Amino acid sequence: MRNSLEPKPQRSAALLVVVLLILLAGLLQWVYFTHAATAPGAGLTALAQAELPRSGVTNPVTAVLLNYRALDTLLELSVLLTAMLGIWSLGPATPGYQQAGAVFAGLAAWVVPLLILSGGYLLWIGAKAPGGAFQAGALLAAAGVIQRLGGDPRASLPNESAQRWLAIAGIGIFALVGLATLVAGRGFLDYPLAWAGWLILLIETFATLTIATLLTAAYVGGQPPPSQTTATPGMHRMQAPDRKA
């Protein structure tokens, strides 16, 4: 990238910044170490563990992300959506790359299904071990990136309209579950215990699709051009790359 926003800073200004930053680093180290030595915070480990049976999952990190602090995750997905909408507003996508040669295409045909499979596994295992929607979505998006590198300008994403629905699905289901619990007389995103595990899996499944779509769309880097061909909707339709180029 050749973009530079401002003229090169002067040497004296640079020196001042360095001195100030060294002072800041020293202050932070000193404050943190003094505090850690005398009165470290107890953390929320015990509390998170104690409430785990009421959360619907057995992986405490997933319990925090999808239950205790579910609102953070809902907003985080909205941030990702904002980034994609912003990217789309900045112009159309670039055409992408020429069709890959045999070696890359062969590798992609092998790696992409593996990524999808691993993504599904991570999604499922997230309830009890490290894993979950973001990790799964990131793997699916990696599959999309490989497809684009291999010459598919849309990185296996469906047409624009379907992309828009996929982009909001995870956030929409999340909000709908919240509204459903609200209407049922509980609070927003206050899951009934018997359903909590399944509701979290439902949210995470759609969140995975949305995260994969949003990350891939961000990589494509612009609004998809109007398509002539009728594209197949659905993130999972990762067709094997065309071996002839």
Next chain:
Amino acid sequence: MTDSLVLALVVPLAGALLVTALPAHAARIGLFSVMLNTLNIALLTLGVWQHDELQLALGDWAPPLGIGFVADGLSAAMLAMTALVSLAISVYAGDYFRDPARARHFWPLWLLLLTSLNGLFLAADLFNLYVNLELLGLSAAALGALGGQRTALEANLRYLLVGLLGSMTYLLGVALIYSGFSTLDFAQLAAQLARGDAAASGLLGATALGLMVMGLALKAALFPLHFWLPPAHGSAPAPVSAALSALVVKAAFYLILRLWLEVFAPLTTQGAANLLGLLGAGAVLWGSWQALRAERLKLLAAYSTVAQLGYLFLFFPILQGLPAGETRSNLFAAVTLMALAHGFAKSGLFLAAGFVQQQAGHDRIAELGTTLQQLPATTLTLALAGTALIGLPPSGSFVAKWLLLGGAMANGQWWWVLVLLAGTLLAVAYVFRLMTRAFGLEPTPRHFFTQARAEGPALLLAAMATGVLGVATAPLWHLLGTSGGLG
């Protein structure tokens, strides 16, 4: 009643999702969501009016494990201002973005911005606020670049990067707080700080507060960290400029106010508050001076935002010196009133400026005479907004400045009064420099409104700042639980 707290987030978010999925109907669904949001915020404000404070633990997980939402008088006032200003901006935007290609980019980002603003005014959790801040920063920068010119892209990329630097600094403060206090909740944190168990905790808390305030001051464009604001606000499309100047910087200011006066109150000192006041004074003088020199109307408005934000920071040293009681709560109400009045006035001014720019094809102040004389309603809007920016009666900012004056004198900090006077005189000069263009010897136009949908919202906003807020302050005083101290 507490449902309205959650709906304040869900209504604009659901609107954003729908307009994303159905771009062909963006303007209609978008406007409808904003109306629904206004209705919901009215209910919320009513709830705060009756109960003083509404609280909610999301997902029924009490803090520190869960996230708390709290709406008190200050939150309700900011939310109500945001709802009204965003409604006016939305009506105006329906007219402004007639090109459907631009409308479909505007509406989802605009509703996401509104979601984050509502979240910021409600969340009582430091980390949830961080996510809201990022949502705000990203959607604001993307909206600001919708104009598409190179200058707009450059200005808003800089705005995005500055915002990210600010939120990262804020986040480091949040991480320090969690490491020391094991909670992110406002009330629990305030209780722990008030107990003041160990000196080391106080030091950690003060460092964290410093980082958070620095990060937020960057986002609130506090002098001398304001350098990014004029180009970004001056180059954005008019409805976006209005939102950026009236609402977005105000959200960062609101957070500083909340952290400084409530959560971290036991750790703040007069010296630190004086520093904030000093920077505010710099902003008042520098921003007003630059507004006076600005060649373009939108740049004038943007520099005036820098100055008006400065006034808000003048309140800190005076509030710091006052003991809890009548005078202090009146002054707190005054700073809220100042923020509200500026929100209404500046959004009105930017919307009017956008309409002038559309009609004249440019916004160079020296050449606007003929255009202004053909637009009586817009000229009235500029005059009313200008009245509020100067702080003449009967504007809300007049009442606020009057209370600030009283507070400064009661406190023996008379030097702030000099800043107030100098800023007011400069504001008179830059407002009159604009208004003199409107009075020439042209024949009187036959219609008051040239385009009601474009000029009406701006006029209502400016009238709100100058007419309503200055005269009918009693509801605001009630909401904030104070007597007002004017009569």
Next chain:
Amino acid sequence: MDAELLYASAGFILFVLGIWSLLLHRLLIRKLIALNIMGSGVFHLLIATAEHHGEPADPVPHALVLTGIVVAVSATALALSFGRALRGDGDD
């Protein structure tokens, strides 16, 4: 010295190095890497905070880091897109 203190200490250094690079380099890509390094610094601190001797790790900071990563990815993607739009072409 405890590993967690070392981790936090590295976090502060990363944060400050990030600011340095953000302020003093002109290229957008370097600024964005700098911002991500600042983020990594904060995440280091959070991970260090999660450690308590003899107990399982505190899940809350871990979840905060995950959320923070997604936000950082989003911001970086949007900023890169700005850079590409400013460059006016896009054959990278």
